[in-house]
Amino acid sequence: MFKRIAFSVNGKAFNIEVDIRESLLELLRNHLGYTGAKKGCGVGECGACSVLIDGVPTDSCIYLAVWADGKEITTIEGVASKSGELSAVQKAYVEEGAVQCGFCTPGLVLTTTALAESGKEFTREELKRELSGHLCRCTGYQSILKAAEKSLEGHICTCVDSPHYKGK
Amino acid sequence: MAYTVVGKSVNKVDAIAKVTGKAKYTDDFHERDMLVGKILHSPHAHAIIKSIDVSLARALPGVEAVLTYKDLPRINYATSLPGYVDDGTETECEAECESDRIKFSTAGHPYSLDPGHRDVEDRHILTKKARFVGDDIAAVVATDELIAEKALQLIKVEYEVLEALTSTDAALKEGAPLIHEEHEGNILASGGFAIGDVEEAFKESDYVFEGEYETSIVQHCHMENQTSYAYIDSDGRIVIVTSTQIPQIVRRVVAQSLGLPWGRVRVIKPFVGGGFGNKQDVCIEPLNAAMTIAVGGRPVKIELSREESMVDTRTRHAFKFKIKTGINQDGKLIGIHISAVSNTGAYASHGHSIAGSAGGKFRYLYPTKALKYDPITVYTNLPVAGAMRGYGCPQIFYAFESHLEDIAKRLNMDPIEIRRKNLVEVGYVDPVSKNKITSCGIRECIDKGKALIKWDEKKASYKEQRGNKLRGLGMACFSYASGTYPVALELAGARIVLNQDGSVQLQIGATDTGQGSDTVFGQMVAEVLGLPMEMVHVISTQDTDISPFDTGCYASRQTYVSGMAVEKAALEVKGKILEFAARMTDIPVDKLELVEQRIIYKHSGESVLTLEQVAMQSYYDRVHAKPITSDSSNNARINAIPFGVTFTEVEVDIKTGKIEVLEIYNVHDSGTIVNPLMAEGQVHGGVSMGIGYALSEQLTFDAVTGKAQNNNLLDYKLPTIMDTPDIGVAFVETYEPTGPFGVKSLGEPPTITPAPAIRNAVLDATGVAFNRLPMNPQRVFEGFKKVGLI
Numbered sequence: 001m002f003k004r005i006a007f008s009v010n011g012k013a014f015n016i017e018v019d020i021r022e023s024l025l026e027l028l029r030n031h032l033g034y035t036g037a038k039k040g041c042g043v044g045e046c047g048a049c050s051v052l053i054d055g056v057p058t059d060s061c062i063y064l065a066v067w068a069d070g071k072e073i074t075t076i077e078g079v080a081s082k083s084g085e086l087s088a089v090q091k092a093y094v095e096e097g098a099v100q101c102g103f104c105t106p107g108l109v110l111t112t113t114a115l116a117e118s119g120k121e122f123t124r125e126e127l128k129r130e131l132s133g134h135l136c137r138c139t140g141y142q143s144i145l146k147a148a149e150k151s152l153e154g155h156i157c158t159c160v161d162s163p164h165y166k167g168k
Numbered sequence: 169m170a171y172t173v174v175g176k177s178v179n180k181v182d183a184i185a186k187v188t189g190k191a192k193y194t195d196d197f198h199e200r201d202m203l204v205g206k207i208l209h210s211p212h213a214h215a216i217i218k219s220i221d222v223s224l225a226r227a228l229p230g231v232e233a234v235l236t237y238k239d240l241p242r243i244n245y246a247t248s249l250p251g252y253v254d255d256g257t258e259t260e261c262e263a264e265c266e267s268d269r270i271k272f273s274t275a276g277h278p279y280s281l282d283p284g285h286r287d288v289e290d291r292h293i294l295t296k297k298a299r300f301v302g303d304d305i306a307a308v309v310a311t312d313e314l315i316a317e318k319a320l321q322l323i324k325v326e327y328e329v330l331e332a333l334t335s336t337d338a339a340l341k342e343g344a345p346l347i348h349e350e351h352e353g354n355i356l357a358s359g360g361f362a363i364g365d366v367e368e369a370f371k372e373s374d375y376v377f378e379g380e381y382e383t384s385i386v387q388h389c390h391m392e393n394q395t396s397y398a399y400i401d402s403d404g405r406i407v408i409v410t411s412t413q414i415p416q417i418v419r420r421v422v423a424q425s426l427g428l429p430w431g432r433v434r435v436i437k438p439f440v441g442g443g444f445g446n447k448q449d450v451c452i453e454p455l456n457a458a459m460t461i462a463v464g465g466r467p468v469k470i471e472l473s474r475e476e477s478m479v480d481t482r483t484r485h486a487f488k489f490k491i492k493t494g495i496n497q498d499g500k501l502i503g504i505h506i507s508a509v510s511n512t513g514a515y516a517s518h519g520h521s522i523a524g525s526a527g528g529k530f531r532y533l534y535p536t537k538a539l540k541y542d543p544i545t546v547y548t549n550l551p552v553a554g555a556m557r558g559y560g561c562p563q564i565f566y567a568f569e570s571h572l573e574d575i576a577k578r579l580n581m582d583p584i585e586i587r588r589k590n591l592v593e594v595g596y597v598d599p600v601s602k603n604k605i606t607s608c609g610i611r612e613c614i615d616k617g618k619a620l621i622k623w624d625e626k627k628a629s630y631k632e633q634r635g636n637k638l639r640g641l642g643m644a645c646f647s648y649a650s651g652t653y654p655v656a657l658e659l660a661g662a663r664i665v666l667n668q669d670g671s672v673q674l675q676i677g678a679t680d681t682g683q684g685s686d687t688v689f690g691q692m693v694a695e696v697l698g699l700p701m702e703m704v705h706v707i708s709t710q711d712t713d714i715s716p717f718d719t720g721c722y723a724s725r726q727t728y729v730s731g732m733a734v735e736k737a738a739l740e741v742k743g744k745i746l747e748f749a750a751r752m753t754d755i756p757v758d759k760l761e762l763v764e765q766r767i768i769y770k771h772s773g774e775s776v777l778t779l780e781q782v783a784m785q786s787y788y789d790r791v792h793a794k795p796i797t798s799d800s801s802n803n804a805r806i807n808a809i810p811f812g813v814t815f816t817e818v819e820v821d822i823k824t825g826k827i828e829v830l831e832i833y834n835v836h837d838s839g840t841i842v843n844p845l846m847a848e849g850q851v852h853g854g855v856s857m858g859i860g861y862a863l864s865e866q867l868t869f870d871a872v873t874g875k876a877q878n879n880n881l882l883d884y885k886l887p888t889i890m891d892t893p894d895i896g897v898a899f900v901e902t903y904e905p906t907g908p909f910g911v912k913s914l915g916e917p918p919t920i921t922p923a924p925a926i927r928n929a930v931l932d933a934t935g936v937a938f939n940r941l942p943m944n945p946q947r948v949f950e951g952f953k954k955v956g957l958i
């Protein structure tokens with residue numbers, strides 16, 4: 001069965017019929033060609049498929065395509081500027097060596113982007129908690145955490161457990 | 169030695185592609201009308217197929233082909249590709265014609281011309297006898313995933329269920345059923361080595377100690393599952409795009425498994441989402457090739473689910489060790505006898521090589537007068553074990569470094585001192601491989617690690633601890649190798665083309681699966697040719713039709729072995745550039761040098777030509793044009809031994825059995841570090857994998873049915889960011905004379921010693937020795953209960 005939905009991906013409007021059984025991940029990857037969202041498990045365990053739905057990081061593998069009706073979706077393909085300039089978050093991931101095989105990277109960059117855009121302050125532990133939905137087997141998370149901290153600089157908490165603690 | 173680009177933390181060459189979503193992995197390629205291949209896995213750990221009826225599945229609309237063992241080629245069948253079309257009729261095949269079906273090995277080792285040195289060929293693409301829960305019984309090709317799934321359910325299989333041997337003890341029992349008829353006693357292979365006379369050595373020793381240690385089955389959990397797609401090209405060749413570490417070996421094994429000439433197969437490796445050894449095995453590609461043959465060459469993809477990937481690909485061998493060690497009063501090791509039982513699961517895959525590698529790499533660390541190693545590798549009805557980061561070393565070093573710690577404790581010796589007394593030195597020649605240690609920084613690594621963790625201070629302050637939370641310190645050392653020489657062939661290739669603007673393309677056969685080898689090779693070329701990194705274009709895709717020959721990504725071999733080929737290719741191009749310039753200018757070539765994209769006079773530094781001028785002439789000079797390229801191959805008949813150590817501090821909660829790693833430092837002697845930032849990243853990932861191995865990871869199975877209980881990322885406790893402490897990394901940069909730019913390996917080593925170091929720290933904190941991995945809260949809690957701590 002099919003259902004017509006209207007939504008946008010990285011600012012581009014779509015109005016299409018989707019198979020009601022399909023996940024948003026399948027819609028994005030198989031029909032629309034946004035292959036930056038990765039499938040590591042298909043059941044909400046790894047975070048590789050994360051996209052932003054109205055700005056909120058979401059596992060697209062367990063989000064039905066039909067639910068995207070009326071939503072604004074951001075995928076990794078929409079993070080850099082149209083002219084190809086990397087966002088601050090992307091730059092931080094490149095420079096901090098937070099990318100190895102890169103399979104977890106799109107999801108992590110998107111979640112970090114959402115955190116950066118929230119304008120909130122995070123302690124180091126809070127930041128870890130926010131990122132803990134993303135599994136990475138390559139990096140041991142060290143450089144990912146550094147990249148996330150760098151991305152959030154300016155509104156990162158400078159309390160005692162933070163590496164940005166100024167009293168040291 | 170001073171380098172310009174080597175030794176710098178340049179950005180990873182593929183990082184931008186990966187942060188923008190442009191990097192294409194196997195599943196990101198779409199072929200029009202791609203069919204979906206799905207596999208019927210055995211629900212029984214040990215069973216013979218009495219009958220198999222696929223008629224209902226074949227009749228389902230949307231099903232294009234159904235395959236069972238009956239449909240797979242007999243020896244010498246297939247010279248008529250793509251003539252095989254599944255017309256739905258079943259060939260009548262009874263058990264007696266089973267023997268002429270092709271058996272092959274999936275191990276990612278180079279081919280050997282010596283039949284005695286080849287991997288054990290013990291499997292068919294689809295089997296008539298199930299040997300573990302998950303074994304491949306039948307396969308369906310359909311127009312979409314749901315139809316394929318449905319068709320699988322329509323296949324009727326009648327099994328004769330046999331006793332499931334779910335442990336090595338069960339498999340080795342007298343009278344146990346045979347998993348493979350040809351392997352008496354379910355022993356795949358046995359045999360190690362002996363140096364000196366260990367019994368004599370025990371007699372000479374002041375003390376003899378014994379210990380038993382056991383490791384668990386774990387899984388790679390690379391984030392990209394095994395996946396591939398295949399089709400037959402217009403010239404009748406099978407093309408397979410796959411997430412692999414070893415494209416050349418995939419090509420050969422697919423051809424062997426189907427009885428095809430090797431040149432009829434082409435393998436393409438795009439970006440790969442991690443492998444860690446799992447993709448050093450040819451798991452799904454032979455079946456994928458058979459599927460496309462069955463549908464007349466139309467594209468078919470096999471995308472394993474996470475649940476499949478965790479049990480139907482490969483795991484890490486669990487080992488049981490018995491160690492007996494003779495040692496003198498002063499701490500000098502006199503004789504060591506290690507016996508090991510390695511659990512390879514249902515098929516050989518890498519088989520006994522893992523056990524062999526464990527002993528072979530351990531041998532370098534503490535040379536003793538007598539060392540005897542006798543491992544056996546045993547078949548069981550569990551998922552197939554294969555290569556996994558460390559290749560036997562996380563197992564053997566966990567065992568020995570735990571054992572040595574126990575000895576130190578019994579002799580009341582400092583654990584660092586006991587190791588120092590026995591460590592290898594430069595110049596040592598291994599009596600078995602005849603390999604010589606040409607650089608060794610293990611002592612400096614220990615000094616550095618000891619200082620980083622503040623060993624002495626903390627040791628002193630933890631002397632009189634009380635209460636329910638106890639802290640302790642532990643350490644463990646390792647030795648490894650750079651590649652497989654002298655066990656196997658170490659061939660690598662590199663090709664360089666100089667472009668008109670003076671930039672170059674670099675093609676290598678070595679595969680980057682995330683670790684960063686493409687970047688490191690780019691740095692080497694930039695170094696030799698004096699180019700900035702942006703002028704070195706590294707071709708990251710490997711294609712067996714196009715890329716130079718290289719055996720692939722395993723054994724931590726690429727920076728060292730493939731690096732030699734890259735350096736050679738770059739030097740050749742440099743030589744050709746200077747010769748071309750000499751001809752253009754009539755200046756003798758030995759007076760010229762290539763620096764910063766200019767040809768200069770060696771003595772004065774004065775510019776003679778730009779590199780671009782030479783490059784343009786090489787393409788367009790009407791008389792002398794000859795583009796400057798190199799195509800080099802290197803057969804490395806040498807090996808370099810890297811060393812390192814883990815130091816850690818833990819806090820153990822006696823009441824809950826929870827172990828928290830407070831600090832952990834890995835210090836490595838990997839020779840020259842080509843890219844410090846990426847090297848640190850390798851260590852972080854390896855240590856994190858080692859912490860998982862120590863504390864939480866384990867694939868568990870029902871003891872009766874052999875069914876996996878936690879083959880998913882929720883129940884299998886892979887460390888998350890919350891579970892991973894800060895990981896400290898340091899390097900002791902020795903210069904390895906045999907390596908390109910002085911390098912030794914780094915890829916696998918970081919994951920070897922976190923587990924024994926943590927185990928030793930727990931012993932230090934609590935006095936309780938955990939000789940079985942993982943040390944998860946349940947096991948630790950039970951351990952404390954047993955000794956009366958709770």
Ligand code: FES
Binds near residue numbers: 061
């Ligand atoms: S693929 Fe969606 S969470 Fe793993």
Ligand code: FES
Binds near residue numbers: 100102104105135137
């Ligand atoms: S970089 Fe490979 S999984 Fe994170």
